[in-house]
Amino acid sequence: MPEAVGITNLPNQRYKIILREGSTFTLMVAGESGLGKTTFINTLFQTTLKQHADVNERHTRLASTSPTMDIDIVRSILEEKNFKINLNIVDTPGFGNSVNNHDSWVPIVDFIDEQHESYMKQEQQPYRNTKKDLRVHACLYFIRPTGHSLKPLDIEVMRRLSMRVNLIPVIAKADTLSPKELDAFKSRIRDVIEAQEINIFTPTLELDDAASAEHAKQLIESMPFAVVGSEEEHEVSPGQYVKGRKYPWGIVEVENEKHCDFKKLRSLLLRTNMLDLILSTQELHYETFRAWKLGGDEEGNEGANEENGEISKKPSYRKTRRLHNPKFKEEEDALKKFFTEQVKAEEQRFRQWETNIVNERNRLNQDLEEMQSKLKTLEEQVKKLQVSKR
Amino acid sequence: MASAEIDSISQSEKHSVSPTYESVKQNNRDLVSDIKVIKRKLNGYVGFANLPKQWHRKSVRRGFNLNIMVAGESGLGKKTLINTLFDKELLGPDADAEPEEQPDEHTVRTKVHTADVDEDGVKLQLTVITTPGFGDSLNNTDSWKPIVDEINRRFDSHLEAESKITRATITDNRIHALLYFIEPTGHSLRALDIATMKQVHEKVNLIPIIAKSDTLTEEEIMDFKRRILDDIEYQGIKTFKPQEYENEDEDFISNTKSIMSRMPFATVGSLKEVRTPDGRIVRGRAYPWGVIEVDNEEHCDFIMLRQLLIRNFMEELKEHTANVLYENYRTKKLLNMGIEQDNSVFKEFDPLARQEEEKALHEAKLSKMEAEMKAVFQQKVSEKEKKLQRSEADLFARHKEMKDKLTKQIKLLEEKKQQLEKQKSLPQDPPAPAPTKSRKGFLR
Numbered sequence: 134m135p136e137a138v139g140i141t142n143l144p145n146q147r148y149k150i151i152l153r154e155g156s157t158f159t160l161m162v163a164g165e166s167g168l169g170k171t172t173f174i175n176t177l178f179q180t181t182l183k184q185h186a187d188v189n190e191r192h193t194r195l196a197s198t199s200p201t202m203d204i205d206i207v208r209s210i211l212e213e214k215n216f217k218i219n220l221n222i223v224d225t226p227g228f229g230n231s232v233n234n235h236d237s238w239v240p241i242v243d244f245i246d247e248q249h250e251s252y253m254k255q256e257q258q259p260y261r262n263t264k265k266d267l268r269v270h271a272c273l274y275f276i277r278p279t280g281h282s283l284k285p286l287d288i289e290v291m292r293r294l295s296m297r298v299n300l301i302p303v304i305a306k307a308d309t310l311s312p313k314e315l316d317a318f319k320s321r322i323r324d325v326i327e328a329q330e331i332n333i334f335t336p337t338l339e340l341d342d343a344a345s346a347e348h349a350k351q352l353i354e355s356m357p358f359a360v361v362g363s364e365e366e367h368e369v370s371p372g373q374y375v376k377g378r379k380y381p382w383g384i385v386e387v388e389n390e391k392h393c394d395f396k397k398l399r400s401l402l403l404r405t406n407m408l409d410l411i412l413s414t415q416e417l418h419y420e421t422f423r424a425w426k427l428g429g430d431e432e433g434n435e436g437a438n439e440e441n442g443e444i445s446k447k448p449s450y451r452k453t454r455r456l457h458n459p460k461f462k463e464e465e466d467a468l469k470k471f472f473t474e475q476v477k478a479e480e481q482r483f484r485q486w487e488t489n490i491v492n493e494r495n496r497l498n499q500d501l502e503e504m505q506s507k508l509k510t511l512e513e514q515v516k517k518l519q520v521s522k523r
Numbered sequence: 524m525a526s527a528e529i530d531s532i533s534q535s536e537k538h539s540v541s542p543t544y545e546s547v548k549q550n551n552r553d554l555v556s557d558i559k560v561i562k563r564k565l566n567g568y569v570g571f572a573n574l575p576k577q578w579h580r581k582s583v584r585r586g587f588n589l590n591i592m593v594a595g596e597s598g599l600g601k602k603t604l605i606n607t608l609f610d611k612e613l614l615g616p617d618a619d620a621e622p623e624e625q626p627d628e629h630t631v632r633t634k635v636h637t638a639d640v641d642e643d644g645v646k647l648q649l650t651v652i653t654t655p656g657f658g659d660s661l662n663n664t665d666s667w668k669p670i671v672d673e674i675n676r677r678f679d680s681h682l683e684a685e686s687k688i689t690r691a692t693i694t695d696n697r698i699h700a701l702l703y704f705i706e707p708t709g710h711s712l713r714a715l716d717i718a719t720m721k722q723v724h725e726k727v728n729l730i731p732i733i734a735k736s737d738t739l740t741e742e743e744i745m746d747f748k749r750r751i752l753d754d755i756e757y758q759g760i761k762t763f764k765p766q767e768y769e770n771e772d773e774d775f776i777s778n779t780k781s782i783m784s785r786m787p788f789a790t791v792g793s794l795k796e797v798r799t800p801d802g803r804i805v806r807g808r809a810y811p812w813g814v815i816e817v818d819n820e821e822h823c824d825f826i827m828l829r830q831l832l833i834r835n836f837m838e839e840l841k842e843h844t845a846n847v848l849y850e851n852y853r854t855k856k857l858l859n860m861g862i863e864q865d866n867s868v869f870k871e872f873d874p875l876a877r878q879e880e881e882k883a884l885h886e887a888k889l890s891k892m893e894a895e896m897k898a899v900f901q902q903k904v905s906e907k908e909k910k911l912q913r914s915e916a917d918l919f920a921r922h923k924e925m926k927d928k929l930t931k932q933i934k935l936l937e938e939k940k941q942q943l944e945k946q947k948s949l950p951q952d953p954p955a956p957a958p959t960k961s962r963k964g965f966l967r
Binding site for chain 2: 139179203209211255406424475479508
C-alpha cells in the first residue's frame with residue numbers, strides 16, 4: 134500500500150505555522166465607566182491585565198472642566214498551551230461621563246479609523262515586514278443594566294461603531310436583573326438593534342456542520358450577552374471554588390450558564406470565533422476603510438446625510454484629522470476674539486479720524502467762505518469806486 | 524490565581540529594517556519609544572489557544588492551492604513525475620503538444636494546467652506550469668528567459684491585485700516551487716542548468732531533481748549528487764531548505780534531516796502498477812533485471828520529494844514565497860519605481876505621543892490662523908489708513924489751491940482798490956492804460 138499523497142496533512146501544516154507564529158488580537162471595551170469593563174477583561178483572561186483606575190484619579194477626571202477622553206492601551210503577550218498572542222486591550226475610560234455627551238463617540242471612532250489608516254500606510258511601504266497592527270478585532274459595548282432600553286447615546290455610538298468594527302453588545306452587571314427582566318431587556322435591545330439597522334457581529338452558521346451550527350445558533354440567540362465579572366473566588370461546596378460575586382442571598386457564578394452568558398461570550402471571543410473576528414476585521418472592515426480611503430471623495434463628508442434626517446448605512450469617514458482636545462477649540466476661539474477686538478479698536482480709531490477730517494473740512498470751508506465774502510466785499514468796493522470815478 | 528506572572532518588562536520596540544536600507548534605518552531611531560508590554564504565561568484555560576485549531580478548520584473550509592512550475596528538457600519524465608506525485612493522471616501524455624502544427628521549435632513557452640485534487644475532504648487546487656521547449660534547441664542561451672518572465676509576471680500581477688482599491692479576493696497565482704529536472708548524465712550540472720538556476724533562485728523555491736534516476740547505479744547517483752551539490756554551492760545557488768524552528772518534535776526534525784540529505788532528489792516516476800518478484804503490486808517500472816519501485820526509499824528519493832513538496836512543507840513553500848521571495852521582489856520593484864520608504868508610519872500608537880502630536884498640529888494651525896488673520900488685518904488697516912490719509916491730503920491740497928486762488932484775487936482787488944482810491948485823490952492824473960487793460964483782462 135503506497136503512502137497517501139499527503140494533502141490531508143495540509144491543515145496540520147497550517148496549524149503548526151499558526152502555533153509557531155502566534156497571533157495578534159486587539160479587543161476594545163467601550164461604555165460608561167462603572168460598568169465593570171476592567172473587571173470583565175481581567176476575568177476573561179484570568180489575570181490582572183488592567184489595573185482599576187485610581188479612585189482619586191477618577192475624581193480629578195470628573196472634576197476637571199474639560200475632560201479629555203484618553204484612549205488607554207494595555208499591551209501584553211500571553212501564552213497558553215505554548216501558544217502566544219499579542220493581546221491589546223483598548224479602553225475608553227471617560228466615555229459617557231460628561232454631562233454633555235454629544236460627540237463623545239468621536240475619539241473611539243477616530244481611533245478605529247486611525248488604526249486602519251496606519252496599517253494601510255505601513256502596508257504601502259516598499260519594506261513592510263515590521264508592521265504595527267492595532268486594528269480592533271472586536272469591540273465590546275457595555276450597556277447599563279437599566280432594564281428599560283437602549284439610551285439614545287448607546288444607539289448613536291453603536292450605530293457608528295458597527296459600521297467599522299465587529300461590534301458585540303454586552304449587558305454589564307447582569308446580576309442586577311432577574312431572569313425575567315433580563316429576557317425582556319434583551320429582547321427590547323434586540324428590537325432596537327434591528328430597527329436601527331445596527332450590524333452586530335454574529336457567527337456564521339455553517340449548516341454542513343450540525344454541532345458547530347447549533348453552537349453558533351445558541352450564541353446568536355443569547356445576544357446581547359449578559360455578563361458578570363469577578364476576579365474573586367468563593368467556595369460553593371467544600372473544596373470547590375468558583376469565580377463569582379458573593380451576596381448575602383447567594384453566589385453569582387461567572388462561569389455558570391444559568392447565572393450569566395460569560396461562557397458564551399468567551400466562546401465567541403476566543404474559543405470558537407476568534408479567527409472569524411480576525412478575518413472579518415481584515416477582509417471586511419479594513420478593506421472597506423481602505424477602499425474608501427483610496428477611492429477618493431465619492432462618499433465621506435460626515436454629517437451631510439444625517440443633517441437631512443437620513444441615516445446613512447455606509448460608514449462616513451473623515452478626510453482630515455480631527456483634534457480631540459476641547460482646549461484647542463477654546464484657544465482658537467480666543468484668538469478669533471482677540472482679532473475681533475483689535476478690528477473693533479481700529480474701526481473706532483478710523484471713525485474718529487473720519488470725524489476729524491469732516492470737522493477739518495468744515496473749518497477749512499468756513500475759512501474759504503470768509504475769504505470769499507472778503508473778496509466779494511472788495512469787488513463791490515472796487516465797483517463802487519469805478520462807478521464814482523466815471 | 525490562575526495565572527503565573529513571569530515578568531513584566533518594559534520592552535523597547537525596535538524597528539528592524541532591511542540592512543540594504545541603512546540610511547532609512549538611521550532616521551528610524553527617533554521613533555523608538557519605550558512601550559510597556561505585560562508578559563504572562565497562563566495556567567488556566569482561557570481559550571485563545573484554540574486559534575490554531577480554528578485555523579485548521581478554516582483552512583479545510585477554504586481549501587488549499589499550489590502553483591508549481593516544472594522545467595527541464597523534454598523526455599525527462601516531468602509530466603509522469605507530477606502525475607506520480609499526486610497519484611493521478613493530471614497531465615496527459617500530449618498535454619504540451621500543440622494541435623498538429625509544430626510551432627517554432629526554438630521558442631520556449633509556458634503552459635498552464637490546473638486540476639482539483641481531493642484527499643479525504645481536503646481540497647487542493649493545483650496549477651502546474653510547464654515549459655515546453657526548454658533546453659531543446661541547439662542554442663539555449665536565454666532559454667531560461669520565459670521561466671523568469673513567467674515568475675515575474677505572476678509577481679507583478681499579484682502586486683497589481685494587492686494595490687487595487689477593491690481586492691476582496693486575491694487568488695494566489697505566484698509560483699510556489701520550481702522543480703528543476705537535471706538530466707541523469709552522471710557528470711555534473713550543465714551551463715544551462717547553472718544559468719537557469721542562478722536566474723530564478725532568488726525568486727522561487729528551487730527544488731532540483733535528478734530525472735530518470737534508474738539509468739544510474741547507486742554509486743553513480745551518489746557521485747552525481749555530490750558534484751551537483753558542489754556546483755550549487757560554488758555558484759551560490761539557493762535551493763529550498765525548510766527553516767528550523769524551536770519546539771519542533773524530534774521525529775519531525777530527524778525526518779526533515781533525512782529528506783534534505785537526499786537533495787537533489789533522484790526520482791523515478793510511474794503510475795503503472797507492476798508485480799514484484801516477491802508478488803507485491805507496486806507503482807514502478809519492470810525491467811528484465813528487476814522492478815524499480817517508485818514508493819521505495821531504497822530505490823529512489825520519490826517519497827522524500829513528495830514529503831517535502833506536499834505532506835510536510837507545502838505550506839512552508841507558500842509562506843516563504845509570500846513572505847520572503849515576493850516581498851523582496853516587491854521591495855526592489857517599488858524602490859526602482861521611485862517610491863520612497865517612509866519609516867515614520869511604523870510606529871506604535873502612544874496616547875501621550877499622540878497628544879503631543881495633536882498639540883503640535885493645533886499650534887501649527889493656530890499660528891497659521893494668527894498669521895493669516897494678522898496679514899488680513901494689517902492689510903485692511905493700512906488700506907484704510909492710506910485712504911484716509913489721501914482724503915486728508917486731498918482736502919488740504921484743495922483748500923490750499925482755493926485759498927491761494929482767493930488770496931491772489933483778494934490781493935489784486937486790494938491793489939486795484941488802492942489804485943482807484945489814489946486816482947480819486949489825484950483826479951488830474953490820467954490812468955495808466957496798458958497795465959489796467961491787461962489786469963482787467965485777467966480778471967475778466
